[in-house]
């Protein structure tokens with residue numbers, strides 16, 4: 042049975058009419074045409090679909106719409122400010138952390154949520170967050186470097 | 201020579217669109233009226249199809265068409281035309297398409313596909329080449345001798361051997377008569393998956409105007425175009441193939457894979473585009489796998505350490521269709537000697553049909569698999585000779601004047617493997633290794649490597665370059681960006697060649713066979729070498745055009761003119777000059793008359809004199825551009841758990857010229873980690889019925905952030921090559937090549953245990969440690 046769900050996506054209120062067991066990833070990609078969120082697996086193992094729901098990084102492939110009702114979602118498309126990249130994006134670009142880029146949107150949203158909640162997140166917390174994401178291209182070193190640089194850029198911005 | 205733009209860590213031109221989620225990958229494409237396909241896989245890996253009942257599926261909501269392989273007489277394949285788009289009267293592997301539903305939504309297609317009922321008569325299943333080669337084995341392809349194949353390929357009729365390749369150098373096997381010491385072993389590199397983060401997929405649209413439009417997450421648009429045209433009997437020019445952003449390939453999105461199947465399905469709903477994207481499971485079961493190579497190898501040397509002979513036999517469990525594995529087998533075979541010279545070689549490669557997912561290209565294309573054997577045996581042979589393994593290798597490295605197995609002569613410009621080895625020796629083997637303690641054994645291992653591309657005689661890469669009216673330049677090529685960073689290479693090479701800053705050079709972002717210059721396919725670590733050279737050739741032509749026009753403007757001979765990116769000027773009086781931007785559309789004189797031509801140029805570049813192998817000896821100009829390197833690992837084996845921990849991994853390659861150090865390091869680290877995955881945990885496991893047991897990331901575990909070695913050393917040596925731009929050589933696959941033998945050699949150093957197959961999981965290690973104790 043289709044039901045109405047109203048929630049904010051990247052700052053705008055949206056309403057969709059879908060079945061209760063519809064997944065957030067499908068609503069974002071198919072109903073709202075926000076294709077920046079990627080699907081890399083069938084069983085919640087890759088992290089490519091990560092978005093920010095009510096301030097927390099979640100896997101949109103295992104988030105049903107009842108959890109989204111009335112909530113606030115930020116996707117990779119909602120992270121930058123016009124042409125100005127978010128420090129996380131800038132740091133990943135500058136560190137060479139992006140090769141094919143398929144894992145990137147999930148990593149961007151993961152790190153944005155992490156530093157929003159804790160700008161002082163230490164290396165262990167950063168690695169713990171990144172360990173939820175698979176990347177087949179980079180060997181992760183540059184992603185780690187990018188995350189550390191992002192933290193620094195965010196700190197500088199706050200000053 | 202000082203370079204202005206080469207060797208600088210320029211950021212990727214595509215990084216921002218990827219970081220903002222704006223880059224469009226296959227599954228992000230939406231076309232009005234698009235339908236969705238769901239594909240049915242069989243219950244059995246090898247069975248006759250008795251009946252397919254599609255009646256209930258047809259009645260399901262949203263269903264537009266149910267498609268089977270009935271009456272399909274298409275046979276396709278570039279090398280061996282052994283594939284059908286959908287199973288016709290039998291299924292040959294458990295991921296083979298048996299039927300498909302096309303529906304208005306994907307959910308509807310998925311729901312309906314489950315309603316299709318198929319009756320099978322199961323046949324014996326072979327998941328391993330050794331079984332499939334037994335004398336009384338059931339034939340997976342009953343009449344393979346009838347398939348069209350390239351003239352260089354030979355099947356063994358009435359067997360499951362799809363191709364047999366043999367190479368003989370010197371006295372072949374008789375060469376062992378000259379050997380004082382011999383070692384041999386059987387090594388197995390099991391089936392794995394490239395498992396790129398983006399699952400493979402395609403969209404095909406049969407249009408009312410008799411053309412076909414296709415989108416695919418593939419690295420070979422021109423092969424797809426040709427195969428679609430050929431299969432559906434229309435001019436190549438009426439097929440248009442687009443390649444969007446690709447979320448990783450590592451080889452398995454090359455050759456023709458799922459496209460003809462999707463086209464077959466779409467041909468039943470002309471007028472509407474049909475999209476199919478693999479689930480992760482289907483990406484494992486129904487696209488292409490990697491490896492599956494068993495190597496029997498024997499090496500013979502003189503007492504002084506000089507290698508004299510090699511014998512190798514490659515058994516490739518190639519899967520149900522040989523179109524893609526056949527070249528992997530051949531390459532694995534003639535490169536099985538690694539970076540060493542042998543006077544006598546006898547090498548055989550069998551591509552064998554098995555009831556498993558077809559094997560395709562996967563980072564290294566046969567090299568990592570057979571050189572796993574070589575590098576393990578080199579250590580064993582050094583032990584038997586009682587020689588230092590580095591010294592032993594030094595006696596035998598390919599170097600200027602050496603002749604490789606395929607008969608090609610090595611030149612100084614092919615690079616220096618010994619220099620790379622020295623770097624690894626310094627990085628890993630300087631000083632003593634830690635002493636065994638209560639918890640760990642410690643070890644260090646080394647392996648050298650070599651790889652040339654697997655090209656084709658027509659494997660060229662085209663480049664079209666135009667100058668814009670502000671003096672900026674746009675470049676269009678057919679090379680597929682799959683994460684390797686070819687756009688950065690194009691920009692940097694063009695900037696250098698044109699002496700124009702990279703900010704003013706725009707590199708194409710997508711491929712469309714309607715506009716893109718021809719490229720064979722983007723594989724084999726070939727883009728930098730060939731694509732880069734095509735850029736330079738086009739740049740030279742473009743500069744010549746600018747000079748030609750300028751010679752009229754400046755009233756001077758062309759050969760008296762120089763060019764610096766901004767101006768064309770008179771060599772003996774640089775104040776006589778004309779701005780390059782004023783020459784871009786030809787030059788418009790003060791009276792409004794235009795002279796000269798538009799500044800645009802096209803060029804291509806192939807591997808010079810690349811040839812087919814000789815039918816008798818298997819030799820030929822099969823490599824042309826080799827990249828040599830060496831890798832080393834410092835590891836720990838945890839006694840309690842059997843876990844192997846890589847503490848430091850070092851790689852060194854002679855890549856001729858580093859175009860972009862940031863990118864090159866990223867390529868190496870990615871390849872190394874993939875190799876660590878292969879060595880320690882990755883294996884696609886089949887049960888006896890031919891079903892994959894772990895077609896998902898949960899149990900086909902690829903390395904994560906926590907798996908990276910605490911220390912990584914990456915080093916490049918720059919002995920310029922003779923073919924690539926500014927001497928650059930390929931590096932895409934090489935970082936993956938010797939990781940496995942380096943780690944296994946380190947495991948021997950740590951524990952005294954020789955492993956002959958991977959992955960070395962903690963359970964296997966623990967078992968081996970227990971067995972060792974028992975035997976002690």
Ligand code: FES
Nearest residue numbers: 085087088090102
């Ligand atoms: S798509 Fe892989 S975790 Fe969600």
Ligand code: FES
Nearest residue numbers: 141144176177178
């Ligand atoms: S950059 Fe390709 S998967 Fe991470």
